[in-house]
Amino acid sequence: MNRIKKILKNKIVLTAAVLAATVGxxxxxxxxxxxxxxxxxxxxxxxxFDHVTFNSFTGVPNIGDERNFMTGKIxxxxxxxxxxxxxxxxxxxxxVRVYVHNNADTSKNPDGSGIARNTRVNVQIPExxxxxxxxxxxxxxxxxxxPQTVTDTLDVNANYPxxxxxxxxxxxxxxxxxxxLPLSDEITRGGVLIGDDVMDxxxxxxxxxxxxxxxxxKVEAPNYTVHKSVRVDGEDSxxxxxxxxxxxxxxxxxxxxxxxxxxxxxxxxxxxxxxxAKTKIVPGTTKIxxxxxxxxxxxxxxxxxxxxxDVGNYFPNSNVRVVFKTEIGKDQDFECGKTKLINYGYAKxxxxxxxxxxxxVEVDRTKDCKPDDRKPTYSCDLLKAExxxxxxxxxxxxxxxxxxxxxxxxxFDFGDGQSLTTDKNVVEHTYAQDGQFVTRVxxxxxxxxxxxxxxxxxxxAVINFNTPVTPAGTTPGAPTALxxxxxxxxxxxxxxxxxxxxxxxxxxxxxxxxxx
Numbered sequence: 001m002n003r004i005k006k007i008l009k010n011k012i013v014l015t016a017a018v019l020a021a022t023v024g025x026x027x028x029x030x031x032x033x034x035x036x037x038x039x040x041x042x043x044x045x046x047x048x049f050d051h052v053t054f055n056s057f058t059g060v061p062n063i064g065d066e067r068n069f070m071t072g073k074i075x076x077x078x079x080x081x082x083x084x085x086x087x088x089x090x091x092x093x094x095x096v097r098v099y100v101h102n103n104a105d106t107s108k109n110p111d112g113s114g115i116a117r118n119t120r121v122n123v124q125i126p127e128x129x130x131x132x133x134x135x136x137x138x139x140x141x142x143x144x145x146x147p148q149t150v151t152d153t154l155d156v157n158a159n160y161p162x163x164x165x166x167x168x169x170x171x172x173x174x175x176x177x178x179x180x181l182p183l184s185d186e187i188t189r190g191g192v193l194i195g196d197d198v199m200d201x202x203x204x205x206x207x208x209x210x211x212x213x214x215x216x217x218k219v220e221a222p223n224y225t226v227h228k229s230v231r232v233d234g235e236d237s238x239x240x241x242x243x244x245x246x247x248x249x250x251x252x253x254x255x256x257x258x259x260x261x262x263x264x265x266x267x268x269x270x271x272x273x274x275x276x277a278k279t280k281i282v283p284g285t286t287k288i289x290x291x292x293x294x295x296x297x298x299x300x301x302x303x304x305x306x307x308x309x310d311v312g313n314y315f316p317n318s319n320v321r322v323v324f325k326t327e328i329g330k331d332q333d334f335e336c337g338k339t340k341l342i343n344y345g346y347a348k349x350x351x352x353x354x355x356x357x358x359x360x361v362e363v364d365r366t367k368d369c370k371p372d373d374r375k376p377t378y379s380c381d382l383l384k385a386e387x388x389x390x391x392x393x394x395x396x397x398x399x400x401x402x403x404x405x406x407x408x409x410x411x412f413d414f415g416d417g418q419s420l421t422t423d424k425n426v427v428e429h430t431y432a433q434d435g436q437f438v439t440r441v442x443x444x445x446x447x448x449x450x451x452x453x454x455x456x457x458x459x460x461a462v463i464n465f466n467t468p469v470t471p472a473g474t475t476p477g478a479p480t481a482l483x484x485x486x487x488x489x490x491x492x493x494x495x496x497x498x499x500x501x502x503x504x505x506x507x508x509x510x511x512x513x514x515x516x
Contacts, residue, residue, distance in 0.1 A: 033067040033152040040103075048105030048205055052116045052145045055152075056103050069099040070123075070138040070152040075216055084155035086436070090162065090221035096154060098123065098138045098213040100194065102145075104205025114205035116142035121213050122191030130161045130353025132462070136217070141191070142203070157436065159464055162221040163353055170216035173199070176208055187215060223262030228345035228357040229255050233325060245338075245362045248331045251282065252361055256304075256345035258311070259319040266349035271322045272308030276341035278329035278363075281305050285325035291318060308346075328363055335375040337403040339363045376405035378445040380454040385439065385461040391431040393463055399425065399443040399454060408444040408451065415439050415463075436464040 037053065040046060042060045049056065055066035071081035074088075075095040085094065098121055108114025124137040134156045141149045156164065171183035177197035184192050193201040196209045203209055229240040233251035240255060256273060260266050275281065286299040288311055303309050304322055311320045328341075341361050348354040378401040386394040401407050412420045414429045415437035431437065439461050443454040 033065075033069070033150070035147055035150070037147055037150070039067070048108075048114075049103045050105065050108065052102055052104045052114060052142055052205065053147075054103065054116070054140050054142070054145055054150045055099065055101055057101070063099070066099070066101055066103075067150070068152060069101075069140070069150075070096065070136065070154045071099070072096045072154050072156070083153075084157060086157050088156055088158050088162070088219045090219060092219040093167065094156065094164075094217050094219065096123070096136060096215055096217060098140070100140055100203070100211040100213060101207065102142075102203050102205040102209060106204075106206040106208075109204045109206070116145055116201075116203040116205070118143040118201040119194050119203045120191040120201065121194055122187055122189070123215065125164055125166050125188055125217060127165055128163060128351060128353060130163050130355070132159065132161055133157045134162075134164050136164070139191070142201075156219075158219075158221070159436070159462070160221055161353070162219055164217045165220055167216040167218055170214075172214050174212045174214070175210070183213065183215075187213075223260070224266060224347070224349060224352075224355065225259050225261055226345060226347040226355045226357045227257045227259075228343065228359040229257070230343070230359040230361060231255075242359045243362065244360075245364050246328055247367075248328060248334055248363055248365055250328045250363075251325055252328065253285075253323055253325050254343055254345070254359065256322045256347065256357075257319060258314070258321075258347040260314045260316055260349075262316060265313060265315050266352070267313040268350045269311050269314055269320065270308045270348045271304060271311050271320070272346050272348075273305045273324075274344040274346070275305050275326065276343050278333045278339075279326045279341060279343075282325040282327055285323075287323050289321040289323065290314075296323070308348075314349075328361065331365060334363050334365045336365055337375045338366070338377055339375075340377065340379065376403050376447045377401070378405040378407075378443070378447070378452060378454045380441065380443045380456050380459040383439065383441050383459045383461045385463050387463070388428065391434070391465050392428055393431070393439075394426065394428050395439060395441070395461070397425040397441045397443070397459065399459075401445050401454075404447065405452070406446045408446050411442045411444065413440045413442075431463075431465060434465045436462065438462050 037056055039056045039058050042057045055069045058065045060066055068083060071083045072085050072094045073079060073081045075093040081097050088094065100121065102116045104114030106114070119142045122139055126134050126136070136154045136156070137151060139149050139151045166188055168185055169182070171185060171187045171192070172180045173183055173194055174180055175196050181199070186192050193199050194211055194213060195202050196204060196211070203211065229242060230244050231239040231241065231253050232244055232246060233253055244252060246252060254273065256271050258269055258271060281302050283302060286302050286304050287296040288299050289296045290311070299309055299322070301309065302324065304324055309322070311322060314320060339362070341363060342358050343360065344356055344358045346354050346356050380397070380399045382398040384396045388394055395412060397410050399407055409421055409423045410425055412427055412429070416431055418429070420427060420429070441459045445452045445454055
């Protein structure tokens, strides 16, 4: 079975409600930069705006589109900042940068109309989530800006589930007047005031007052697995499997096995189960098996199917099994034919992300049923991917249909904008370029005069071609659109090509060159 790990609970450091209250971001999630606002292409001598607005120049040397203001790199790497960041690795520490530029023309500063007031930066980090792709979100706010809030995102990806953890005390700001000044960790909650020399929320307009806010997040790929299996009550230990065929009224045993496959101890491992409909736990049957209790010990409750149970702490290469018994519903609970019941098991160490696996029973109620009484059944069961030569992949879809349901065709979406509808369950596809792609298949099924669609999480596969693997401490493969975007090169380019005086240019060089 294709093991798909999913999150049971998510911890968001900065909630949408807090964002809405502090910087005016609506409750809905946002992607990319926004909102839409007037922009100006950068040319030498181009005047600024006649009002306060943030990051609205395009074509800026060494930075490109200022609306893409949230970028990152592996901390300590000499290269520039990028978005997205691909192929990050366990243990990497990412330096995230939020670029802040008040685009008001410098002539508006003396009377105060060009100075951004109550300028605040905050970020949203999807902490505690275990997934192969994460998106951080940033916001810049000023009470007199038009618009008041601008936003951008930074995507971080890998080929395996991982999570991001904010490094406390890592937030800093660098300007022409301050160097790596610490900022409060409130940047991840209500946001922090920034400025040029004093963090009082006042930020004048002009490239001379560009602010670079940075913070760090750690890439962590907790190494643990969960495996779910089933057997019919009374069978021996060799009969644990992923699917069992049973009659109505049967008793079956379920096992959830958690393994610590990493190098660190995992504490307070919680195990819980999501029973399918038409099943109920047999009271008092929950037992825990581990190195301390190889013959099993009573759990003391059946909360494994409610809020879950804490099964203790586990060192590397150790495991625990939770076993319990359920009773399947009676004949009258099922229609004629076979009914598949899927049972999901979860495990969650401490504050880490939850992992999930499933097993199932097929309840066979065919005895004494007339053929016309049987309910059609169909499902999409699995998609396997096999790399061939070059960028060619062989995909094999597994599906089933019975009791009056028949498979019509398979619809493959290859994740690169190409799709294929065919009556074959085995196809090959060649990708035109390198990258990471998610292929999905849906199965069209004929049920009488109707067409039904069968799909599931197991009918998806991730494939990757030649995306450079990032050694720890180096920079991931990056787009060429954003070369050399360290603090020194950014401000130097600004000052060299604008009408600012050479004295101001060298002042910025002395203070900012090479600091990030």
